[in-house]
Amino acid sequence: MPKDRPVLIDPELVEKWIFELGAIGAHSGTGVWRTVYSPEWVEAAATFEKWAREAGLDVRRDAVGNIWARLDGRDGGSAVVSGSHIDTQRPGGRYDGAAGAIAALVAIKALKEQFGKPRRPLEALALCEEEGSRFPGAGFWGSRAIVGRIAPGDPDRVTGYDGETIAEAMREVGLDPGRAPEARRDDIAAFIELHIEQGPVLEAAGLPVAIVDAITGIRHVEVTLAGEQNHAGAFPMDLRRDPMAGFAEIASTLIDHAHRLGRPAVTTIGRVDVDPNGPAVIPRSVTFTIDARHPDPEARKALYAVHDAVLREVSERRRLPLDMRVHMSHDPCLSDPHLLDVMRSAAAERSIPHLVMPSGAGHDSQQMAAVAPVAMIFVRSKDGRSHTPEEFSSIADLAKGTELLAESLYKLAY
Amino acid sequence: MPKDRPVLIDPELVEKWIFELGAIGAHSGTGVWRTVYSPEWVEAAATFEKWAREAGLDVRRDAVGNIWARLDGRDGGSAVVSGSHIDTQRPGGRYDGAAGAIAALVAIKALKEQFGKPRRPLEALALCEEEGSRFPGAGFWGSRAIVGRIAPGDPDRVTGYDGETIAEAMREVGLDPGRAPEARRDDIAAFIELHIEQGPVLEAAGLPVAIVDAITGIRHVEVTLAGEQNHAGAFPMDLRRDPMAGFAEIASTLIDHAHRLGRPAVTTIGRVDVDPNGPAVIPRSVTFTIDARHPDPEARKALYAVHDAVLREVSERRRLPLDMRVHMSHDPCLSDPHLLDVMRSAAAERSIPHLVMPSGAGHDSQQMAAVAPVAMIFVRSKDGRSHTPEEFSSIADLAKGTELLAESLYKLAY
Numbered sequence: 001m002p003k004d005r006p007v008l009i010d011p012e013l014v015e016k017w018i019f020e021l022g023a024i025g026a027h028s029g030t031g032v033w034r035t036v037y038s039p040e041w042v043e044a045a046a047t048f049e050k051w052a053r054e055a056g057l058d059v060r061r062d063a064v065g066n067i068w069a070r071l072d073g074r075d076g077g078s079a080v081v082s083g084s085h086i087d088t089q090r091p092g093g094r095y096d097g098a099a100g101a102i103a104a105l106v107a108i109k110a111l112k113e114q115f116g117k118p119r120r121p122l123e124a125l126a127l128c129e130e131e132g133s134r135f136p137g138a139g140f141w142g143s144r145a146i147v148g149r150i151a152p153g154d155p156d157r158v159t160g161y162d163g164e165t166i167a168e169a170m171r172e173v174g175l176d177p178g179r180a181p182e183a184r185r186d187d188i189a190a191f192i193e194l195h196i197e198q199g200p201v202l203e204a205a206g207l208p209v210a211i212v213d214a215i216t217g218i219r220h221v222e223v224t225l226a227g228e229q230n231h232a233g234a235f236p237m238d239l240r241r242d243p244m245a246g247f248a249e250i251a252s253t254l255i256d257h258a259h260r261l262g263r264p265a266v267t268t269i270g271r272v273d274v275d276p277n278g279p280a281v282i283p284r285s286v287t288f289t290i291d292a293r294h295p296d297p298e299a300r301k302a303l304y305a306v307h308d309a310v311l312r313e314v315s316e317r318r319r320l321p322l323d324m325r326v327h328m329s330h331d332p333c334l335s336d337p338h339l340l341d342v343m344r345s346a347a348a349e350r351s352i353p354h355l356v357m358p359s360g361a362g363h364d365s366q367q368m369a370a371v372a373p374v375a376m377i378f379v380r381s382k383d384g385r386s387h388t389p390e391e392f393s394s395i396a397d398l399a400k401g402t403e404l405l406a407e408s409l410y411k412l413a414y
Numbered sequence: 415m416p417k418d419r420p421v422l423i424d425p426e427l428v429e430k431w432i433f434e435l436g437a438i439g440a441h442s443g444t445g446v447w448r449t450v451y452s453p454e455w456v457e458a459a460a461t462f463e464k465w466a467r468e469a470g471l472d473v474r475r476d477a478v479g480n481i482w483a484r485l486d487g488r489d490g491g492s493a494v495v496s497g498s499h500i501d502t503q504r505p506g507g508r509y510d511g512a513a514g515a516i517a518a519l520v521a522i523k524a525l526k527e528q529f530g531k532p533r534r535p536l537e538a539l540a541l542c543e544e545e546g547s548r549f550p551g552a553g554f555w556g557s558r559a560i561v562g563r564i565a566p567g568d569p570d571r572v573t574g575y576d577g578e579t580i581a582e583a584m585r586e587v588g589l590d591p592g593r594a595p596e597a598r599r600d601d602i603a604a605f606i607e608l609h610i611e612q613g614p615v616l617e618a619a620g621l622p623v624a625i626v627d628a629i630t631g632i633r634h635v636e637v638t639l640a641g642e643q644n645h646a647g648a649f650p651m652d653l654r655r656d657p658m659a660g661f662a663e664i665a666s667t668l669i670d671h672a673h674r675l676g677r678p679a680v681t682t683i684g685r686v687d688v689d690p691n692g693p694a695v696i697p698r699s700v701t702f703t704i705d706a707r708h709p710d711p712e713a714r715k716a717l718y719a720v721h722d723a724v725l726r727e728v729s730e731r732r733r734l735p736l737d738m739r740v741h742m743s744h745d746p747c748l749s750d751p752h753l754l755d756v757m758r759s760a761a762a763e764r765s766i767p768h769l770v771m772p773s774g775a776g777h778d779s780q781q782m783a784a785v786a787p788v789a790m791i792f793v794r795s796k797d798g799r800s801h802t803p804e805e806f807s808s809i810a811d812l813a814k815g816t817e818l819l820a821e822s823l824y825k826l827a828y
Binding site: 197198199200201204216218220222230231232233234235236237238239242244245247248249251252255258259262263264265266267268269270271272273274277278279280281282283286289291293327359360361362384385386387 | 611612613614615618630632634636644645646647648649650651652653656658659661662663665666669672673676677678679680681682683684685686687688691692693694695696697700703705707741773774775776798799800801
């Protein structure tokens with residue numbers, strides 16, 4: 001239902017909640033260390049619940065510890081949901097995840113106070129263990145539970161950095177791991193996640209927010225090039241089979257290729273292990289990773305085809321046997337066109353200057369896409385930093401993002 | 415004095431001594447583990463002395479444990495010396511070092527038996543701790559002592575992999591470390607070292623031996639390229655400062671450059687350390703070594719000038735601050751022209767097919783050059799292997815090298 005006045009967002013409430021949540025697990029000055037099911041997470045979850053109850057919302061915790069704060073709708077039916085995760089890196093900052101959970105609560109509280117009961121139910125969601133920072137095999141744990149991607153035996157199989165299983169950690173905070181499959185939901189009409197950008201694109205463009213039209217597709221491969229270990233002095237160049245030479249050529253070629261493709265293609269070689277790694281020894285082997293991402297399904301395929309062809313050609317020409325393993329491959333997650341339309345008109349109506357851009361990082365939304373149309377809002381990050389105490393987004397930008405979120409939720413639920 | 419018949423070398427004696435010495439410290443099948451001043455070294459040194467005494471040579475041990483086996487000359491004066499080291503890698507093979515000590519003894523024994531007393535003194539030399547395999551700071555220990563490059567405090571400063579000082583190890587085998595400077599000699603007329611090639615050049619050329627006209631010049635540098643650590647997904651290529659991109663370009667360029675220069679230039683990037691070395695993180699820094707060698711003094715300078723210019727240019731263009739440290743730089747050691755002439759005519763007279771080539775590895779000869787004209791003889795290595803139990807040179811090739819050595823010693827001493 002069209003309305004005659006804007007949703008008003010209180011920047012002071014955004015600021016108050018960001019700082020209060022950031023104080024729970026505060027670490028290294030402006031950092032936060034709040035891993036899932038830890039005492040800090042318990043306190044943060046209770047705080048989120050308290051805020052939601054004080055806002056007059058119905059609060060419940062699901063079987064894995066996600067918190068749902070609901071404003072019922074007159075017509076019932078599937079819910080329009082917004083939120084993000086409240087666990088952090090070790091340490092992360094105050095904004096990654098928390099900003100989206102808080103924005104959802106601020107927006108729904110404002111909608112309730114300013115426009116009363118919606119047509120459809122509205123829910124604010126605080127997800128758990130997006131980062132995989134306590135249980136490396138449990139990234140997107142909360143959202144995976146919601147979309148039914150936790151199998152009955154998983155909680156006993158997933159172990160943390162300190163050796164405990166996630167089942168043990170769940171029991172310690174009063175959750176029954178056997179009931180994890182009950183967290184599944186199939187009554188979500190739309191999911192919108194606000195998140196900090198974690199990159200420098202909005203800052204470089206001088207804009208506070210972005211509408212995210214896709215979460216990029218990603219592939220991680222690990223490649224080993226084998227050569228012949230020999231004496232660095234006694235082997236002439238023409239008689240070598242030097243895997244470092246092959247690696248350097250491949251790394252140069254693939255990185256240059258992504259540069260030439262331009263945004264949004266990215267290719268990163270972040271990890272290199274040389275055997276035996278001695279200054280006067282031609283290596284026996286060089287093992288390296290290739291992280292390559294593109295949000296367009298066809299362009300992504302073409303990118304990987306180039307990578308595979310370059311690897312094969314260099315390996316054959318230089319006689320360096322190649323071993324290549326794909327450790328991870330996720331298709332792009334495209335935002336729902338209708339949600340994008342809704343968000344674009346909301347931005348236009350409120351004259352919110354914005355970019356439309358893909359996300360180069362992974363997010364809970366790509367899990368949620370299995371059960372609902374999804375889209376995201378990005379808020380400008382200072383220097384593109386995240387996963388560090390130095391990450392920062394201004395309250396003005398966060399309030400602008402929350403405004404865009406609230407207007408979009410209004411259009412979807414009222 | 416010209417002679418009317420060739421020096422005859424007994425391949426069976428070469429074989430017998432190679433295998434007997436190789437049995438002392440035998441390790442991993444065909445390997446040898448015989449570090450300086452160890453019980454194995456003590457036994458090998460005593461064995462070398464016994465052989466020398468049985469050959470009728472005067473034997474003495476100097477202040478650091480080098481063994482000198484002398485055949486006096488009629489005219490006295492400076493000695494013509496040949497030998498190499500009897501310590502090994504951990505484990506090395508039977509040939510690296512041992513071949514040269516044995517060849518010297520076989521040659522001088524044959525000369526004595528077949529031609530009697532020489533004009534000048536002839537000495538066979540078994541050097542100690544060339545490899546630095548027990549005391550990493552003591553490479554070329556025996557030859558450094560002979561040329562006066564051991565300072566009075568050095569034995570107490572040099573520590574082994576197990577924490578002991580070389581002074582302690584010397585005392586355990588009855589040597590007084592305080593007397594190390596007494597090992598110095600200034601009465602050496604020429605030094606010729608026979609050694610296995612440790613590279614594939616002779617094998618590729620189908621030749622048994624080489625006359626070595628230079629020991630290559632070498633420089634080891636360690637370079638750190640610093641960039642900006644960031645998220646592999648969220649940072650567009652055009653906003654990155656990626657030290658891996660800079661490293662790959664530099665490594666490709668320098669390795670390709672050495673290929674284009676061709677023999678004897680070599681450039682090796684053997685060690686790479688990436689920080690933080692994660693698959694989804696643009697690195698903060700990449701640290702790597704460059705080992706670059708050329709036996710020609712001017713060409714070596716030109717090689718390093720290219721390296722320095724490429725490093726500077728890539729660092730500036732890519733905005734990756736550069737830290738470069740030179741860890742080692744040795745000028746080439748040129749063989750003495752007169753010794754080369756002598757060896758070339760010896761090879762011609764005996765129709766010994768050979769290459770003239772530089773050594774890409776370091777050898778005791780480059781130390782000995784400080785007090786005497788030097789030259790070397792290389793013997794073909796199977797697959798260019800060394801520093802491994804698999805290293806192998808045939809007895810036929812070793813006998814051919816010993817023949818060339820004996821004929822050269824005759825020309826110099828008789």
